[in-house]
Amino acid sequence: MRTAIFAGGSEQVTRLGFGAMGLGGTLGTYTEEELVSSLLHSLDQGITFIDTARAYGESERLVGKALKQWSGVKPFLASKVQSLGEGSVGWGTPIPVESAYPAGWLRKSTEISLRELGVDTIDLMQLHQYWPQWSKQDYWLEELLRLKEEGKIRYIGVSLPDQRHDIALSLVNSGQIDSIQTVFNIFDPLPLDCLIPACEENNVAFIARCVMDEGGLSGFLTEETTFEEGDYRKSYFDYVPRSMYIERIDKLRKFIPQYADNFAELAIKFVLKHPGVTTALVSMHVPAYADQNIAALAKEPLPDDIFEEIFRYHRWVRNFYDTKFW
Template structure:
């Protein structure tokens, strides 16, 4: 396992993070005991960064059980305050801060997370949504700072609602936050243009999500792949005709096996190529895939020229929120 500094030399976090959305059933139902074992499997192999959220079903509760069964060093825990925007509102378009996070809600949500996780402190608490219009209000930041003063959280972060990476530039420069979480993958390398350099300059942790594009970049998708109604990905890959998506993925196979053993390894190597990426968050609730991802960290990195070729000629930015929430 490889590690990176998280704001402070006292905090070294694994460059591969356990994205815990899958623990809540977003990608299909799994036995709870299997999910607990999946967490322990990653912890045993050195993964020490776990990212969850109040909105991820019973993910925090399952993590709490896994942490109780874990006898090793305590991992770095990140969670997110659930937005109260009704339904899908607030993801595809801005809503007032008073609707998303009314006064007192951040504290209440944090207290629930602490109880579910079975811990006294959460290392990183993030807003699950963030819009720059909210900077005109100060009460939400004051609530987070007060929780920090009380020792209930250690760091403050934001998670961007979609691929509009530029909306975080002003708050990153302000020095008010410790971390930004956003979409970053082969198809969407836009954080490399502005947000990632800004985070590096201002020493703000950069957390990459959707590294595998909800699994699409692994090459698993076919014309006949179907998803249950409860699966988060049910409409995700049909933003365009599915064959078009498969064709774009297949173009990446030219780099296999010379630069990666498989497409998932290529996707992970691409995101971790930039040293300012603090951690790449990947769903690792299925051990066989988790083990492959962990093994990829010890492989040779992408040559700079290959990284640049992928960055320039394989970007294919799509905002799936256009169909999911509009």
């Protein structure tokens, strides 16, 4: 299992992380037993990084339930403070930090997370949304620092609300945080331009999410694929005519099987090629997904020229929030 140092310290985490959004019911319906078993299966296969959030429905509770059953080495546990912005507020467009995280809310949300997870300390607590205007207000950071001093959290991070990676540059360079989480995949490789190098220079952990572009980069999508009500992906792949999405995926077939056994492996290899990526979050709420994703870590990395070709000619940057929230 490949690992990376977290935030310039001495702690090692697996370069593939269990993205626990799928435990909240937004990626299909599964029984509670199936979801708990999926996390235990991933831990058993060597995964040591779990990322969840207050906003992910029952995810924190289910992670806590799995951890009570887990007898191995304690995994690195990350969660996110829930924003109080209602509906779309604060995601597609900025809101004042006082609206998203009023004074005292960071502590209250963290304490709820601690209870749901059944732990005394959360390794990484992240703001679930961040806007650069908030750097003018320091009370939110002071609240997180107090929680750190009390031992309730160990590291402080932010999760960016959408694909505008540059909004975090000043925060990364400030030395005030330990991690950044944002969208990074074959279609959107822009963090490589400046954000990932900045994180490397400042010993800030870089956590990649949407590695599979909500599953699309796994190659599962067809014109006939349907999604049940409540599934996060129900409108995602129809941002443009679905045929256009499938056409983009088909252009990646030239790299399979010579450089990857399947699309998921190609997506993971691409994201983990750069050493500045600390961990890549993927949905592993189905054991078969976990096995396929974890297997990619044992494979040879993409050759430099192939990585460069994908980076230059297969990007397709789209901001999902354009249609979801605007």
